[in-house]
Amino acid sequence: MASAAGREQNRDKNIKINLENKELWQKFHAIGTEMIITKSGRRMFPTFKCSLEGLDPHAKYILLMDLVPLDDCRYKYHNSEWVVTGKAEPHMPGRLYIHPDSPASGSHWMKQPVSFHKLKLTNNNLDQNGHIILNSMHKYQPRIHVVQANDIFTMRWNSFNTYAFEETHFIAVTAYQNEQITQLKIDHNPFAKGFRDNGMGRSRVDVLHCRDHRLHMKRPSISMDPSDKTSHDLSGTAPTSK
């Protein structure tokens, strides 16, 4: 059941919302979730996924997500711990991410879990791509809004049904601070598979140790050209580690 933040008044008492990948979120939450933000925009991991019940199957709904500051502090990772370093930077006007299926019928939203994997976070205050703008080293709480409306223009603010799951809050960073968070991301995000230690000692780190620092490993093309130096580059000795 939804561990929804209590301060939101839910207009439609019939709607039930459930965080799908709660276990994964809780693994991160127990350590202190961090989300990378970049100029060009970065996805969240874990992805926010939820299932819905109690919508009117024939009515139309728009689903949105936003990120609200969790407190008024700026943080810093010091001695393996997050500590407050001062007052928060001014929060940019909070953008709304509209789920791309919107608008859709209640039956559409209920027939399978809804994923917000395409949502992207940025630290670029001038972003033109519609990504959600955050301040680095600040805490944020994701919220989902379920709004019965035929289109964006007829949405009424007083018809928002807003939910938040406490275990999804995070600190925005430009580089991971806590190594345990990095490792959880590598272990569970399929796009980071290249950084997994595969157990046979052939980890990416081993490869990097064998690289000259200026060696650019292009995929070797099939070459009959004797001047092709691809294989020579691979035989280089390991550089002295700095």
Add this chain to the structure above:
Amino acid sequence: MASAAGREQNRDKNIKINLENKELWQKFHAIGTEMIITKSGRRMFPTFKCSLEGLDPHAKYILLMDLVPLDDCRYKYHNSEWVVTGKAEPHMPGRLYIHPDSPASGSHWMKQPVSFHKLKLTNNNLDQNGHIILNSMHKYQPRIHVVQANDIFTMRWNSFNTYAFEETHFIAVTAYQNEQITQLKIDHNPFAKGFRDNGMGRSRVDVLHCRDHRLHMKRPSISMDPSDKTSHDLSGTAPTSK
């Protein structure tokens, strides 16, 4: 302007439609366009792209595409020519491909060309993926429908505005018959770049001539294992062509 098929009565005389990539379509049309159909579904190339004018910017429209049999014949490619071999197979009930932006406002559809690149063709009569089912070796004419409606359920058949561009018709095939069509696809479809002759004599065909027929060219991984046989496989002599 639209060389629309004459037999469709257009309810809304204000709507103007233009085939965007007409030159490319005409290159194929001059030779005899073929489209591959597969069990899992294959995209069309060229992609059907059009620009629209004369819609009500504030009204909602649904855009659809379907493929209708061009005649009642089954064809065969014989002596570098398409010839009729008999009567057509029964046509499956024609599925409609709904453009994924639907429903959207007139201004949305008009602000940039509309692409149907995600439409897929299949020869699987039992297809469950919503792809358009065609018979191989039959001729088809793509048609686009512009329908003012708020959603799929309130669409009225008498409000369809249907257009067809003669140069987009094609023969469905399971393997290309005309070599010139294959070459045009390779030259213009970015996903087929691997088959282009890059001008330096290093074409994919050269590589294939150097392959033993059972050689599976994995991307060489960085291997310190002396038993790795990747490079040996490449030194095989050219097989006698069958």
Add this chain to the structure above:
DNA sequence: GTGATTGGCACCTAGGTGGAAACG
């Protein structure tokens, strides 16, 4: 035997990862 179809594959496009070094 002939002709059409299928499945596997190398080779692409397109784009999401964290690492490392450079930058501020």
Add this chain to the structure above:
DNA sequence: GACGTTTCCACCTAGGTGCCAATC
């Protein structure tokens, strides 16, 4: 200096190509 940010890159996922051999 210390620390936060940026950029580039190898390495992935995901999936669209025509070719080829096998199959029907």
